[in-house]
Amino acid sequence: MNVFVVIVAFVLLLGGALAMWRFAKLRSKGTPVIIRPIPAQDGAAWRHGVMKYNEGTALVYKLRSLRPGADLSFPRNDVEILSRREPTDVEAGFFDSELHVVVLSVTGQGEWELAVDDSGDTALVAWVESSPSARQTRTLPTNIEERFRHVRGRARRQGR
Template sequence: MEIVTWVLIVFAVLAVLLAVWRFLTLRSRGTTILLRRLPASGVHGWRHGTIRYNGDDLEYFKLRSISPMADQVFNRQRLDFHEPRQLTPGEATFMAEGLSVATLCDGGTHYEMALDPPSLTALTSWIESAPHERQERIDHHRLRSRITRGQNGK
């Protein structure tokens, strides 16, 4: 029985340390937001978290998660951005004043993201500045290897 108790204590301490590490590392990097997946009714489904821009990916880290990985990753080539809206009276009861709610569509799944004005501007700029797939630079070495793949070195 003592071994089981010690094992449980060790797991609890590790979980707390991982949660503290995640909180401290993410708090200093990223933007605080609220996110929910649609469809959602009323004011339900909002989750606090942090977003971080990583190249062409937008990484979302839930506040109540101990995973060292991002909980949700959005690729800006697949994101559709819809006009932001103001908070509803119900949302205004638990969200900070001045937030706007942007709707994002990622491959058919819709999300709402509540952000402050500077963060909304940054998100909008990041999405709109994505190069179109046809405008991306061609990697000639990769293209040559794909063309000559089945030609046995000829």
């Protein structure tokens, strides 16, 4: 029985240490958000987290998750801002007073609501709007040296 208690205590201590490490690591990086998938009942399914933007994706880390990586990933070219709204009376009870809700559509992942302040909204809009169009994004060949040799060899065979 003592061994069981020691194992349980160790697991709880390890889980607590992981949670504290994740919280400390994420707290100062990114934009604080409260996020939920929609449809959802009024006031339900909201999760606190941090959204970090990089060149191609927005990564959401939920604060009460022990997962080592991001909990959600939104590719920039798949994100569309649909609307904004003020919190409902139920949501206003647990949101900070300066938060408003931004409704997003993410291709292949449905619609999401993000509760953000004005600076978080500005960061999201800037990130989405600075995305190049999928049609404008050219991919460079990764095997350019091989392709050059192939074209050069073909030219030699043709006597050029």
